[in-house]
Amino acid sequence: MKQTPVTIKDIAKALGISPSTVSRALKDHPDISPETKRLVNDLARELNYEPNTIAMSLRSQKTNTIGIIIPEIVHFFFSTVISGIEEVAYNKGYTVMICQSNETYEKEVLDTKALLAHRVDGFLISYSKETTNFDHFDEIKKKNIPMVFFDRVPPVDIQCSTVTINDYDSAKMAVDHLVVEHRKKIAHLAGPQNLTISQERLKGYKDGLKAHNLYFEDDYIQYCGKGDFDEGYRCTTALIQLQNRPDAIFANNDVAAYGAMKALKDNHIKIPEEVAIIGFSNWQFASLTDPQLTTVAQPGIEMGKAAARRLITELESKEDELPPVHQVLKTDLIIRESTQIKKPSK
Structure with missing residues (x-):
């Protein structure tokens, strides 16, 4: 048999005080004495009283x-x-x-x-x-x-x-790191272009290359609208088939980067010796891949x-x-x- 919920009136009746006094005591109102507050709260705990949130929301x-x-x-x-x-x-x-x-x-x-x-x-x-x-x-x-x-x-x-976050600056930071690692032909697995974050990361990538006077060609940008593992794999397969193959890949997210890593391994291309990879987000698996994935960590x-x-x-x-x-x-x-x-x- 279902037990009837305890109400403020039940507590008031048991203590011989008014329901309004019980209500104010439960809300720690300054007009209620410390002793009354103690008695009300002790009995409320003993009876497993829970406030009626629906009624409270209707009032407030x-x-x-x-x-x-x-x-x-x-x-x-x-x-x-x-x-x-x-x-x-x-x-x-x-x-x-x-x-x-x-x-x-x-x-x-x-x-x-x-x-x-x-x-x-x-x-x-x-x-x-x-x-x-x-x-x-x-x-x-x-x-x-x-x-x-x-x-x-x-x-x-x-x-x-x-x-x-500043997606533009974060993308430039990724490119800067690859340049420090002596990469000169950097490709990008871009995200869906209706998202501002993807647009900013693409712009940061392009401006990062420009700042270092690096080689660029349109084929180095592969659009991954879903940004999933399969797209990362497919887009990277297209990149490594280019006559002027890139030596680094900056992925819009870590999952696409995982797909890129699998595509490179399946084609016996060494990471990072032949192609370096950097992701974005710092997923929980980034430190568990082989090799471990460099990435931009979002807070x-x-x-x-x-x-x-x-x-x-x-x-x-x-x-x-x-x-x-x-x-x-x-x-x-x-x-x-x-x-x-x-x-x-x-």
Whole structure:
């Protein structure tokens, strides 16, 4: 038989005080004496009292829930972002609802509608590879619900706060490292070009080559719209068949870099002696590959924390609307074996 939940009235009746006194005691109101607070809280724990969050949200017009829309939960970078978001949100008394678009526009729109129907207080969003129409985000804005974009920021002016990295500078940093390692023919496995992050990484790659007066040809850019292992393999196979084969590959993400490594190995091309490889993100497998993968590390947990902090600041502000803040986080280059030729031991 299901047990009836304990209510504030039950606690009040047991202690011989009013329900309003119990309510204020549970909220640590200064007008309630320390002794009464102790009695109320002790009995609440003994009876396993849990507040009725639905009733509370109806009274306050707040659910204390944050809606998150991400491309993929299984993606290592986005899983670290979620960890950062949850740490900040739960410490501030918020719960989270997570939706994944599976990198599709249609699912992203459905996720937006679902979270709106659940009356979330605010949104944290990284949009899908397919998304080119951003009207569903305008609907959130029209309802005056705060939202913060992280990692992937729409190329349109939605007037929202953002948390990103400098993808352009990070790509140039990758090229600079390859140049230091005496690479002169550097190819790029580019990401989907509707994403600003991919555009910026491609631009950083091109400008990095230009800054060093390096050889460039259009065939050195292979577009990997999905950015998965198979595309990395296929694009790299095309690169090594060029008459003027590259001696280094900068991949838009680590998974494409893994595909590149497999393609090189299957064609008996030594890494890094003949072709060096550098990835982007620092997935958990980057240090487990053979050779270990050099990569640009994105601060996923820090990005999640920063995005959550900003959203909660906007949610709890007494002003009608705060001006957008655009925070840019620092990346790090993790140098491993895939770009450095081992020096013979003495």
